[in-house]
Amino acid sequence: MRISWEDLTAGRPGAPAVRAEDVAGAGCPALIVLDDDPTGTQSVSELPVVTTWQVEDLEWGLSTGAAAVYVMTNSRSLGPADAERVNREAVRNGLEAARRTCRRVAFVSRSDSTLRGHYPLEPDAIAAVLAQHGRRVDGVVLVPAFPEAGRITLDAVHYAGSVADGFVPVGDSEFASDATFGYRSSDLADWVQEKSGGRLAADEVIRIGLGALRTDPEAVVAALAGARDAQPIVVDCLEENDLRLLALGLARAEALGHNFIYRVGPPFVRARIGQPPRVPLGPDACRPAPGAAASDAAGGLVVVGSHVGLTRRQVGALAGRDEIAQLVLDVPRTLDESTRAAHLDEVVAAAVAQLGRGTALVRCSETLVTGADADDSLRIARAVSDAVVEVVRRTLGARAPRFVVAKGGITSSDVASRGLGIRRAIARGPMLPGIISLWEPVDGPARGIPYVVFPGNVGDEGSLADVIDTLQESLR
Numbered sequence: 001m002r003i004s005w006e007d008l009t010a011g012r013p014g015a016p017a018v019r020a021e022d023v024a025g026a027g028c029p030a031l032i033v034l035d036d037d038p039t040g041t042q043s044v045s046e047l048p049v050v051t052t053w054q055v056e057d058l059e060w061g062l063s064t065g066a067a068a069v070y071v072m073t074n075s076r077s078l079g080p081a082d083a084e085r086v087n088r089e090a091v092r093n094g095l096e097a098a099r100r101t102c103r104r105v106a107f108v109s110r111s112d113s114t115l116r117g118h119y120p121l122e123p124d125a126i127a128a129v130l131a132q133h134g135r136r137v138d139g140v141v142l143v144p145a146f147p148e149a150g151r152i153t154l155d156a157v158h159y160a161g162s163v164a165d166g167f168v169p170v171g172d173s174e175f176a177s178d179a180t181f182g183y184r185s186s187d188l189a190d191w192v193q194e195k196s197g198g199r200l201a202a203d204e205v206i207r208i209g210l211g212a213l214r215t216d217p218e219a220v221v222a223a224l225a226g227a228r229d230a231q232p233i234v235v236d237c238l239e240e241n242d243l244r245l246l247a248l249g250l251a252r253a254e255a256l257g258h259n260f261i262y263r264v265g266p267p268f269v270r271a272r273i274g275q276p277p278r279v280p281l282g283p284d285a286c287r288p289a290p291g292a293a294a295s296d297a298a299g300g301l302v303v304v305g306s307h308v309g310l311t312r313r314q315v316g317a318l319a320g321r322d323e324i325a326q327l328v329l330d331v332p333r334t335l336d337e338s339t340r341a342a343h344l345d346e347v348v349a350a351a352v353a354q355l356g357r358g359t360a361l362v363r364c365s366e367t368l369v370t371g372a373d374a375d376d377s378l379r380i381a382r383a384v385s386d387a388v389v390e391v392v393r394r395t396l397g398a399r400a401p402r403f404v405v406a407k408g409g410i411t412s413s414d415v416a417s418r419g420l421g422i423r424r425a426i427a428r429g430p431m432l433p434g435i436i437s438l439w440e441p442v443d444g445p446a447r448g449i450p451y452v453v454f455p456g457n458v459g460d461e462g463s464l465a466d467v468i469d470t471l472q473e474s475l476r
Helices: 005-009 020-026 038-043 055-063 080-101 121-132 188-195 210-215 217-225 240-255 267-273 309-321 331-335 337-355 374-398 409-419 463-473
Strands: 030-035 047-050 068-072 105-110 139-143 151-154 157-162 166-169 206-208 231-235 260-264 301-304 325-329 360-364 404-407 424-432 435-441 451-454
Touching: 005 151, 005 166, 020 240, 020 267, 030 038, 030 055, 030 080, 030 267, 038 047, 038 068, 038 267, 038 409, 038 424, 038 435, 038 451, 047 055, 055 068, 055 080, 055 424, 068 409, 080 105, 080 121, 105 121, 105 267, 121 260, 139 240, 157 188, 188 231, 206 217, 210 217, 210 240, 217 240, 240 260, 240 267, 260 267, 301 374, 301 409, 309 360, 309 404, 309 463, 325 337, 325 374, 331 337, 331 374, 337 360, 337 374, 360 374, 374 409, 404 409, 404 463, 409 451, 424 451, 424 463, 435 463, 451 463
Parallel strands: 030 068, 030 105, 047 068, 105 260, 139 231, 139 260, 206 231, 301 360, 301 404, 325 360, 404 451
Antiparallel strands: 047 424, 151 157, 157 166, 424 435, 435 451
16 A cells, blocks of 8 residues: 555654755765666766776776766676675775875765665675775765655655656555565664674664754764664665765764765765755757767667666657657577577667667567576576677667667666776766766767666656657757
């Protein structure tokens, strides 16, 4: 049963409005954001993004003077051992890049607002490397809330839904049944205990409730300052102002010498660095940048790898509004070595031909193929993603699209780094309020081609069509 916004928020205290510039003035180290898929950039604007974690790339990002640098680890598509390795490498290289650029840094483990991902493995890996470099971690701040996408936390219970349709505890949502990262708990303290196998007990988790956050800043600072030995801290959040109130408390606690790792959803970074939400980009801001690859394409390439229900509905709404050719990448044929090569040849040829006429949409077939266990499901997901990457790479080589949209978190990361060859980019801003990021690649074969990172689980049924309409208007 869904709970209405009115019932959830009845009797809750208000709070003084906090301006973004007030948070920016409170101080913050440069944030190195280890993003387990590219969708974390959807809440920020004009920040550098790197798809590798070599010291030179991180040094480039920090040398821009930006308040945060996003590192696309794509670790949600990896098994636990590889995810740990990647996080350790990225932190070591980030510390070296910080030394070279003389910048003080803190680390963000950005993950899914519906709680899917490698937790507590990734914060643990970050903390271990920091300890090796003599940097103590007092607390791990858990803020998965993403109000623009309908993810809120109240009384430590995390919810998914919308103001219009109501909310359900996230443990009762489709996301909790994820084949790889499934869970049962909606209370974040219980979720910490569940995901840590009992190593982190629920009653040892520090809780910062909405009442304290909105009415008692001293209590917030005291709670943060009381954390020891990477202790988990869960924080309520219903709206952007709550994140800014938390940011002020964190700035004060850090000024007192306390150190934190952040395990968060997309909008936390924006609030923590004091960046105001940017209005959605219009057609003029979505045109290919100077120096973009020359092309005779008449439209863009849309790649859909996500299989969640909302994505299917969005693709259906797009088909009902716009005449865009849909090409199906058949997953069983892709997984079968005897049919894979010929099938990919067919899809690439069709995509190249369609780009000469207009926009092409390539989507995976709707039959969900899962493995015998979580590791096998990840293996299948990687094989399908490899096929998507090959289609994009070969299509780009034959006829550069005027824009590219990738739908789905893992899909977006693989398309960016391996399909389009993006190593460095600037996240220019959102395509819709607070969600869906447009990047400008600054290197590689896709340099200057607008690239849209579109998560599988955000927006309403018309959001994909709205974004495509804006991009196609930019070509007129």
